Amino acid sequence: MESILKEKIREAVKVLYKGDAANELIQIQETRKDFKGDFTLVVFPLLRFSKNTPEKTGETIGNYLTATFPAIKGYNVIKGFLNLEISDAWWIENFSKMISESNLFGKSLVSNPETILIEYSSPNTNKPLHLGHIRNNLIGFSLYRILSACGHRVIKTNIVNDRGIHICKSMLAWQKYGNVETPESTGMKGDHLVGKYYVMFEKEYKLQADELMKKGLDEDEARNSAPLMKEAREMLIKWEAGDKEVLDLWMKMNSWVYAGFDETYRALGVDFDEIYYESETYQHGKDIILDALKKGVLYKKDDSSIWIDLTADNLDNKLLLRSDGTAVYITQDIGTAVLRQAKYGFNKCIYVVGNEQNYHFQVLKAVLKRIGYKWSDGLIHFSYGMVELPEGRMKSREGTIVDADDLINEMKITAREVSLELGKLADFNEDEKEEVFRKIGLGALKYFILKVDPRKNMTFNPAESIDFNGNTGPFIQYTFARIKSVLRKADQTNIKYDNNILSDTTLGAKEILLIKLLRNFKINVSEAAEGYSPAIVANYCYELAREYNQFYHDFSILGEENPSIRNLRLALSEVTGRVLGSGMWLLGIEMPERM
């Protein structure tokens, strides 16, 4: 409609004022709720053609449009704003198309489909996943769905940080204090078991360092010479040298962790097409760096460490390989990126990684560019914000880390409590009930996190996250369940709706409002894709649910006497349900039929 209107207005300017209005001068927007009308033309930019007052210009154009364009039934001018009123018949025709549409997002939204690789999750194998990972996973997975829905080819990948000194720490602690504990023997989830030993290492290590400081060493010396730290370093050297005993232990403990991660991923409903392991890609990164050194892009210091000078890019000199030849963090990212490009030939590679690593990704991009990879322009660091608690940042030292598994369980428990209290599922069996509780608990958690602009830091308030009223996932799920209930009842009473809404059906203001909102779905999805923001979809779903609830409250659907109006209302309900379901699906949120 907007584009047709623009065309008509352009024509009006030509006929009325002999002017040629450029596209950006014709500003159409939806009329604000408190004014009469559907679409509004901002007339200020057109005054240069009319050479008249804003009011007079608005009236002249309004008259012209009403006379020549049947879809416009009237207009009013307030200050410099021309509010156009659209005929019911036009809305009905528009809505009728939506009813029969099978694909609500429209895969054809994008004219140039791209191959997009998306990396998210990126866990370390020494600790279980926490709240920060949850945000990361949810954003990454939702972006995958949104970009796919727009017609792109999207590959979900994960890079697992499975090597390094931090991994050795948990291995060493397990060896020393573990009493050969296993997930089976303890009943603990593997990632939690390994995490326990990582914490144990840090505790013992700190005791040793404190002891040495009492003996007069300064902090750095104490940290470096603590026996545990020395042992961990020796273990890393053995690992890099391929020591069988160390490798066996490493593989055993990592396999415990992976089993634990898989469980958490399954609970969250996220997955990957390909998982990369740092232990498999860092060597490739080293080769690339050594190769680039030969070409003279990099330089070697006297201690034989390898560096790149990025001062021309407004960055620093950056270390790429240590003096002992071992890899640093960025080494593996270089290797991984090259491997991925070779395999998939991506147009874009989106890294869903926290904003604390902004500098790292600037460097990564600059390094790849300097080495000569033109595709490095397609690397995008999707820098999402930190999750903080009401009392500040999560700190492992203070034990304020919110564990992912715990949180998911708590959400399910809360959902169970609330549901049982309301007692609407009396005829469900236990499994069916649990399934609903799961959907609601996870829906609440996912929506709570995804409704916030991903780029901003957010505060996670546990008390608010378990509130299922207002702007929450369960509110939207409830609206959906309510719609399903109406449709079931319609079915039982043999009231069928059909696609043919009579064009002379009278529309109420609320009904027009709903139609307008529904047709905005696609626009919101493509905006979410362009801006990499699931929050746009989340907030859209909320607005639609709220609007529908008002409509539901104000009007009877099944009780409506006039069959064509009843049919329209049923169709509105059905399409609203479909759009809510699709929108929430894009966020990875499941919708219960009843709750």
Next chain:
RNA sequence: GGUUCCGUAGCUCAGUUGGAUAGAGCAUCAGCCUUCUAAGCUGAGGGUCGCGCGUUCGAAUCGCGCCGGAAUCACCA
């Protein structure tokens, strides 16, 4: 100190190609279930959009300068 990001109601957040009287939810107060699911709906109070200057017919939105907060600037990952 350099770089990047952020600052909107008591709290959590929406709000951009600059547009009309800045919106929700939570919390507080007052109402609505004999009728399609009350996890809902209606109403009230609550704002110098951090501060100042500038650009413009028009600024929460753009520019500059302050103030406040976060992240980062490792031979850690």
